[in-house]
Every structure is written in C-alpha cells, then in structure tokens.
Amino acid sequence: MAGAQETIPFTAELNAQPHLWVDAYADYLYSYAMCRIKDEELARDLVQETFLAALEKADKFGGRSSEKTWLTAILKYKIIDVYRSRSRSFSDDPIRDCTSKGKTFFQEDGHWNLEDRPHPFGIEEANKLENKELQKALLHCLQKLPALWMTIFTMKFMEDVLAHSICEQLNLSSANYWVIIHRTKINLRACLQKNWP
Amino acid sequence: MSKKRKIANNCEKATFLIEKSLLGPLSQRDNFYMGLHLKGCDVCRIYQVQSMGINYLASQLLSETAAPLKLDDDFKKKLHLKVNEALRKG
Numbered sequence: 001m002a003g004a005q006e007t008i009p010f011t012a013e014l015n016a017q018p019h020l021w022v023d024a025y026a027d028y029l030y031s032y033a034m035c036r037i038k039d040e041e042l043a044r045d046l047v048q049e050t051f052l053a054a055l056e057k058a059d060k061f062g063g064r065s066s067e068k069t070w071l072t073a074i075l076k077y078k079i080i081d082v083y084r085s086r087s088r089s090f091s092d093d094p095i096r097d098c099t100s101k102g103k104t105f106f107q108e109d110g111h112w113n114l115e116d117r118p119h120p121f122g123i124e125e126a127n128k129l130e131n132k133e134l135q136k137a138l139l140h141c142l143q144k145l146p147a148l149w150m151t152i153f154t155m156k157f158m159e160d161v162l163a164h165s166i167c168e169q170l171n172l173s174s175a176n177y178w179v180i181i182h183r184t185k186i187n188l189r190a191c192l193q194k195n196w197p
Numbered sequence: 198m199s200k201k202r203k204i205a206n207n208c209e210k211a212t213f214l215i216e217k218s219l220l221g222p223l224s225q226r227d228n229f230y231m232g233l234h235l236k237g238c239d240v241c242r243i244y245q246v247q248s249m250g251i252n253y254l255a256s257q258l259l260s261e262t263a264a265p266l267k268l269d270d271d272f273k274k275k276l277h278l279k280v281n282e283a284l285r286k287g
Contacts, residue, residue, distance in 0.1 A: 018280055018284055019280070019281070019284065021280060022273055022276045022277050022280060023273075026268050026273055026276060027265065027266065027267050027268055028265075030266055030267075030268050031265050031266040034266055035259055036259065044268065044272060047268070047276070048276055048279065051276065051279075051280050052279065052280075052283055055280065055283045055284065105209075106208060106209040109206070109207070110206065110207030110208055110209040110210060111206070111207075111208055112208050112240055117240050118240055118241075118243040118244045118247055119240075119243065120243060123247050123250040123251070123254070124243070124246045124247060124250065126250075129250055129253050129254055129257075130257075134254065135254055135257060135258055138251065138254050138255065138258065139258065153255070156220070157251075157252055157255035157256060158255050158256065158258055158259050159259075160256075163220070163221075178213070178216070178217060181216050181220070182212065182213045182216045185212075185216055185248055185251060186212060188251055189244065189247050189248060189251060192247075192251070193247075
C-alpha cells in the first residue's frame, strides 16, 4: 500500500524548522507513541522515522497546520502501520478466525444465553466512567482480544479512524468489519461484567 | 416467520444493529426493527447503555494514559546528529 503520509496536505512554501524539532517535539512524539504501542524501542524508532520522513517533505510543509500537528500526523500514520502489522497474526478469513476464537453468547434462536445476559454492573452511570480503575479494566479486557479485533477497536474507538479507511488499511470487507465490531464489543462488555468491580 | 417477528425476538441481531447505530445512522428499516426490539427487551436496553459507556471509556483511554514521557539525553543527541546529517544531505 502506498505510504499513508501522502494523504497529509502540504503546500510548496518553506516554513518548517527541522533543526529545532528534536528539542521541541521529540518528548511529545515519544509520549504519543508510547501510550499507543507500549514498546519503548519501537516508540523511539518511530520518533526517529517521523523526523526523517518529515525532513524529506519539509520543503512542502506550508504552515497550514502547526509543525507539531504535522509531525503528529506523520507519526500517527506510522503507528497505524504498526497496528496493521500487528493484526497480521490472523488467518486469511477474519470471520472464521473470529468464530473460532470467539465465545458464543447467544442461543440458536438469537436469545442471550442465560449466563451471558447483560446486567447492571456500574458502567451504566456516567459518573462511573471517569473511574481510572475501570479504564484499566477495559485495557486489560482489550489485551485478551485477538490481534485483529484489538487493532480494529483501537483504530475506531480510540484513534477515531474512519470505517472505510480501516477496511482499506486492513483489507477487510465492510460486512466483516461490522461483524468484528459487534463481536469485539460483545466480548469486551462480557469481560468487564465478569471482572468489574 | 416474518422479518419483523424475527428481529423482535433476536437479541444477537438487535445488538448488531445497536453497534451500528452507535457509529452512524441506521437505515429507516433497521432503525424501526431495533426500536421494536428494544421496546420489549430489557436486557438489550442494558446492553445498549453499557455499550455506549464502553465507547466513551475507549475514547478516554489515550488521553488518560498520555502521561508525558521524556527521551534520554543520549538518544536525543543521536537524534540531533541524524537530523543534522539528513539536513546536510538534503
């Protein structure tokens, strides 16, 4: 697939100040990468790659966004490349993969299994959603998901990537995308119900 | 069995529509079927609220975990050298 950076808007004016980038943005970009990919070495590599990729296009940076926003956009696409490579640990048929790894929560007629029925456990109240421990519990549940599901969930619900872009980048049909979103959410909800509080 | 009756009794299909509805508008027909199911299904109404909560929680995860980190000085020096080298070549 062509480099995602190509979609970042540039103009032909010269406004970037690369000699200041390391001092001004390296820590910020490193923090941005670390909270998404949780891998120090990879995060450092991505910061370096971001600067070098930006340098190649520095003459095209037109100041329509701040340098920080521009560099972050480049890094974001590099992180999406990481998500994509991490999601490759699934078979050629993502739906079959989902079925084999996923628990069935419904009976044949579509009703909830008795033991899997949702019941109130605290996340129905808006004020509980600010609870840091609950956020940790969600992260814990996320990490139990198959790689592809976690990738799609992260891209959609955390990075707010558009559905058609996720499908394109992960080579998924729209139908498969929705099946995976559904199964991911069903599994996450069940995991939280089981493990929270 | 009519489609109306099928979806009215099918929590799996209803939860699928709930997920779609949380990310964008449903077709008029799907919206009707989802509403019909939710009118009669307390369990899926709980699911709907909890699912919205999970979406909100997820949207907060990156901002909440984004504690500022610092790269060590050695790495920054090397990074400076690489950037300067690339600038010279550039």
